[in-house]
Amino acid sequence: MSYRFALAGNPNSGKTTLFNSLTGNNAHVGNWPGVTVERKEGKCKKTSENIMIVDLPGIYSLSPYTPEEIVARDFLTLDRPDAIINIVDATNIERNLYLTTQLLELGIPTIIALNMMDELELRGDKIDIINLEKQLGVPVVPITASKNQGITELLEKALSLELGHDLTHKNALNNSKICDTIQTISDLLTANGYSNTLYNAIKLMEKDEKIKDTLKLSPSLNLAVDKAVAQAEHQTGQEIEMMIADLRYKYITESISKFVQKGRKEGDLTFSDKIDKIVTHRILGLPIFFLIMYLVFQVAVGTIGAWVVDPFSAFLTETLPNVATEFLTWAGASEVTQGLVVGGIITGLGNILSFLPQIILLFLCLSVLEDIGYMSRVAFVMDRLFQYFGLSGKAFVPLLMGYGCSVPAIMATRTLEDEKSRRLAITLMPFMSCSARLPVYAVFAGSFFAAHQGLIVFSLYSLGIIVAMLSCLLLNKTVLKGDAAPFVMELPPYRIPTLKATTLHTWEKAKGYVIKVGTVLLTMSVAIWFLQTFNFSLQMVDDSSKSIFGVIGGAISPIFAWNGFGYIKDTGAVHWQIGAALLTGLIAKEAVVSTLGILYINQGTEELTGALSTALQTHFTPLAAFSVMVFVLLYVPCFAAIATAKKELNSWKWTLFTIAYQCGTAWLISMVVYQAGHFLGIGLA
Amino acid sequence: MMVSLKELKPNESGIITSIGGTRPIRRRLMDMGITPGARIIMRKVAPLGDPIEINIRGYELSIRKAEADQITVER
Numbered sequence: 001m002s003y004r005f006a007l008a009g010n011p012n013s014g015k016t017t018l019f020n021s022l023t024g025n026n027a028h029v030g031n032w033p034g035v036t037v038e039r040k041e042g043k044c045k046k047t048s049e050n051i052m053i054v055d056l057p058g059i060y061s062l063s064p065y066t067p068e069e070i071v072a073r074d075f076l077t078l079d080r081p082d083a084i085i086n087i088v089d090a091t092n093i094e095r096n097l098y099l100t101t102q103l104l105e106l107g108i109p110t111i112i113a114l115n116m117m118d119e120l121e122l123r124g125d126k127i128d129i130i131n132l133e134k135q136l137g138v139p140v141v142p143i144t145a146s147k148n149q150g151i152t153e154l155l156e157k158a159l160s161l162e163l164g165h166d167l168t169h170k171n172a173l174n175n176s177k178i179c180d181t182i183q184t185i186s187d188l189l190t191a192n193g194y195s196n197t198l199y200n201a202i203k204l205m206e207k208d209e210k211i212k213d214t215l216k217l218s219p220s221l222n223l224a225v226d227k228a229v230a231q232a233e234h235q236t237g238q239e240i241e242m243m244i245a246d247l248r249y250k251y252i253t254e255s256i257s258k259f260v261q262k263g264r265k266e267g268d269l270t271f272s273d274k275i276d277k278i279v280t281h282r283i284l285g286l287p288i289f290f291l292i293m294y295l296v297f298q299v300a301v302g303t304i305g306a307w308v309v310d311p312f313s314a315f316l317t318e319t320l321p322n323v324a325t326e327f328l329t330w331a332g333a334s335e336v337t338q339g340l341v342v343g344g345i346i347t348g349l350g351n352i353l354s355f356l357p358q359i360i361l362l363f364l365c366l367s368v369l370e371d372i373g374y375m376s377r378v379a380f381v382m383d384r385l386f387q388y389f390g391l392s393g394k395a396f397v398p399l400l401m402g403y404g405c406s407v408p409a410i411m412a413t414r415t416l417e418d419e420k421s422r423r424l425a426i427t428l429m430p431f432m433s434c435s436a437r438l439p440v441y442a443v444f445a446g447s448f449f450a451a452h453q454g455l456i457v458f459s460l461y462s463l464g465i466i467v468a469m470l471s472c473l474l475l476n477k478t479v480l481k482g483d484a485a486p487f488v489m490e491l492p493p494y495r496i497p498t499l500k501a502t503t504l505h506t507w508e509k510a511k512g513y514v515i516k517v518g519t520v521l522l523t524m525s526v527a528i529w530f531l532q533t534f535n536f537s538l539q540m541v542d543d544s545s546k547s548i549f550g551v552i553g554g555a556i557s558p559i560f561a562w563n564g565f566g567y568i569k570d571t572g573a574v575h576w577q578i579g580a581a582l583l584t585g586l587i588a589k590e591a592v593v594s595t596l597g598i599l600y601i602n603q604g605t606e607e608l609t610g611a612l613s614t615a616l617q618t619h620f621t622p623l624a625a626f627s628v629m630v631f632v633l634l635y636v637p638c639f640a641a642i643a644t645a646k647k648e649l650n651s652w653k654w655t656l657f658t659i660a661y662q663c664g665t666a667w668l669i670s671m672v673v674y675q676a677g678h679f680l681g682i683g684l685a
Numbered sequence: 686m687m688v689s690l691k692e693l694k695p696n697e698s699g700i701i702t703s704i705g706g707t708r709p710i711r712r713r714l715m716d717m718g719i720t721p722g723a724r725i726i727m728r729k730v731a732p733l734g735d736p737i738e739i740n741i742r743g744y745e746l747s748i749r750k751a752e753a754d755q756i757t758v759e760r
Contacts, residue, residue, distance in 0.1 A: 061716040094742040245715035285732035384733030491745040
């Protein structure tokens, strides 16, 4: 037999860690809400039975607010897994069991995995598991998912559940004032052929619109249900929805609290609280935040980064092409083969791969901050500022992820509650400079501003933030009017990141980058080499400005006349190479560098050893180079990001708007920067 | 004395008596454990003056002052 088990629980309760432990996968784990945005499936490797484990996004209740919570609820109620493994954070048991009381009403076989037992012990708390199990009426297995403890037992007990059957679990709302009403509605539903009636009855009482739509009650049944609810509200004098939430918590505190023994007094400061005293301090909070961000950029793109990158880069862009040329000449390869291998493949990929160390460093820093739990503190510290721009501090986490890659970042906007905030965040996302742009900055800043490389890159990142803020104000006043979203956010305890988790996490992202370089960009490099070597009649050309690419690039370059890079600096000829490079940047931003590498270095006018920097210096003034960087910072990240945005926005109109907005902004700001610099006479020589 | 949650000083605690506000946000607050009868501890105010951090049912939660103003507590 094959079964499907769903992992359900609160955000931050350790679902993904348990998922990894059961399936042997290396899914991304982070210590802040909203890491799992879509459900993930994996085959359980710890048993010979055929079991698919489904990792759901974290939810606080079965009344969804965000799109990711809807994913979780729809899977549980519509797809109905054969069993639910409800993961409960033992250190936060009261609130975690609130979801449990709702899950049990679904009538699906359920087992509780009481996680983080190690932390519980550290706190000096104790839980009487035998009696807790009796009270809840389902098996409870203590585990520590991060240390792989209790997993075998959990799985054994889960397999001994009555899998695939509809069961009646204990109901938290039994013996309450509204118990009779629940029964009445439940009976009505049963009589009309509905299944899963307990859950549906309670949801109908809570006036859940989505359930009403799915059930499609007949008008007479609808009327009968409404009457029963109105009667109950009249009798109790309270709003049923609120009463149900209240009853659930009362049930938990009254029946569970006697099995939990706290080592500390309520409200006593934990280790996390003590760290928070400093990190989110009224006065120190902001300076600490800026210091951390500054350190991240110093490590990734500043002095420390350069220390790792330089020798690596020299090898890939100088030593390797030279050795390859010598070898091919010795082997008697034709000029075309040499051009393809050295000019197309090695130069193209080498220029991009040479920035891999920097990207790994950036990912490493972000991973550590995520795993520690600093991200939600950032949301807490920054919320007031975001409110001013019509967003909530929660938008900070997706926007910060945008520094890694826009694609997961756009997906992460699902943690935002309302449509308006999501649209705003998705439109602004590209202004958060993704790591694929780093190679472009590194090569331009390295060639023109070697002494102040860190500062220049920092100024670009800051400019991105400023443009994002101004866009927020503008869009809020025009196309996205409305109130700011409310802000209700858990601050999870700080956790020391394990070496394993951080390395895995960084490796996952770096692997994604290498795969992208290896597949998309390799094809691109070869294609660009082809397009710049042949003309429209497919004849080899000596002057690549007459090539296919030269013609297309030449046609779009004049658009950038006011931006300072539409024409080559001294000669004033149409700068077709940059037009072509920006175009390939739409496929992947890294390609801007590889395209320039191929286009300049293979012209025959430059020596290979002179490499890209020299070529750039002959084509751009420093000010024009900065203007290019500004344009690259702000225009649409790549096709993958556009596709993701289309999926998340679910509207072509909005997607086209974001594309137009981003390209327009990029052109305008880069033009203003260039013209201002030109007026002041900066960087023209 | 009945006051709004917003008026509690850092480290002061109170028992929740009622929750106002519009329906979806009120429901969200209750889902997070802010229900009548529960003890709530004011932890601190964020560096820029909003939101606030509270301790409820043994965990830390952050809400804005606008929401906190809708929650009445018995000091």
